[in-house]
Amino acid sequence: MSRQTIQLLEAFLEAPTEWRYGYDISRDTGLKSGTLYPILMRLAGHKLLQTCWENTEAGRPPRHMYRLTLSGLRLAREQVRAHVPGSSRRTALGGARMSGAKS
Amino acid sequence: MKSPVRRLAYAILNTVVRHSSAESRPWGTAMLQEFALVKDDWDALFWALGSSMALCRHSLPIQLQATFKSVVRSTPGILAGVAAAVVVLAVCVTGSVTMLNSSWFPSLPQQLARLLVFGPPEIFYLAGVVTLWRSRKPLAVGILLTGIAVMSHAIVHFATHGTGGHN
Numbered sequence: 001m002s003r004q005t006i007q008l009l010e011a012f013l014e015a016p017t018e019w020r021y022g023y024d025i026s027r028d029t030g031l032k033s034g035t036l037y038p039i040l041m042r043l044a045g046h047k048l049l050q051t052c053w054e055n056t057e058a059g060r061p062p063r064h065m066y067r068l069t070l071s072g073l074r075l076a077r078e079q080v081r082a083h084v085p086g087s088s089r090r091t092a093l094g095g096a097r098m099s100g101a102k103s
Numbered sequence: 104m105k106s107p108v109r110r111l112a113y114a115i116l117n118t119v120v121r122h123s124s125a126e127s128r129p130w131g132t133a134m135l136q137e138f139a140l141v142k143d144d145w146d147a148l149f150w151a152l153g154s155s156m157a158l159c160r161h162s163l164p165i166q167l168q169a170t171f172k173s174v175v176r177s178t179p180g181i182l183a184g185v186a187a188a189v190v191v192l193a194v195c196v197t198g199s200v201t202m203l204n205s206s207w208f209p210s211l212p213q214q215l216a217r218l219l220v221f222g223p224p225e226i227f228y229l230a231g232v233v234t235l236w237r238s239r240k241p242l243a244v245g246i247l248l249t250g251i252a253v254m255s256h257a258i259v260h261f262a263t264h265g266t267g268g269h270n
Binding site: 021022023026032033034035036037038040041061062063064 | 129130132133134136137139140141149150152153154156157158160161
């Protein structure tokens with residue numbers, strides 16, 4: 001998974017149940033439209049992203065909104081965890097402690 | 104008052120959205136709605152350009168696939184049209200040549216004789232294309248392509264053989 005996709009998934013994980021607008025995501029992540037929308041389209045195509053049009057008052061054109069699906073959230077958590085710097089070393093060293101121990 | 108940069112940006116994105124595939128158009132519309140919120144004109148231009156590229160990359164494969172499917176579906180009809188046109192050509196040419204060579208038919212100048220050979224098939228082709236265009240377009244296209252090929256051959260023939268004597 002690309003660095004930009006991970007960046008986008010991290011942004012969604014900050015507020016997993018909230019609907020987000022395209023331009024707001026672009027501003028928060030720094031991803032330009034030419035990078036952002038292909039990722040959004042791909043996620044939607046794989047049913048990892050929900051899309052819908054906002055309900056607006058008459059006269060104002062509706063904006064498209066995005067939110068991760070349950071599968072998308074699961075994948076996002078896995079991918080973000082896997083891509084956190086040093087996470088593979090922590091997993092190797094602390095694997096025994098993490099795997100079943102309850103504190 | 105919108106700046107020329109913003110107007111250009113909007114025109115580019117709007118054009119791409121209008122020509123995109125049906126599957127891609129909701130994404131294009133979404134990009135256009137967000138465009139209105141970009142405050143800086145140059146940022147708006149980059150938003151439009153980036154969005155246009157993304158939309159083209161999404162839409163083109165879908166449109167090419169649809170065109171390919173349409174061509175594949177039309178090919179048997181086009182081939183049938185070509186075959187029908189070739190049969191008409193063979194019948195007309197045979198009939199014209201037989202008539203021109205018969206003793207009861209008056210002797211004609213060579214140019215007129217050639218016209219008598221090539222003319223009738225072209226008239227049949229034109230009638231066929233006009234009749235079949237709406238109901239059986241691939242068939243009409245096949246006939247049209249053959250008609251164009253025959254016409255081109257006739258023009259080249261007349262041009263290279265010049266005005267001749269009697270047949």
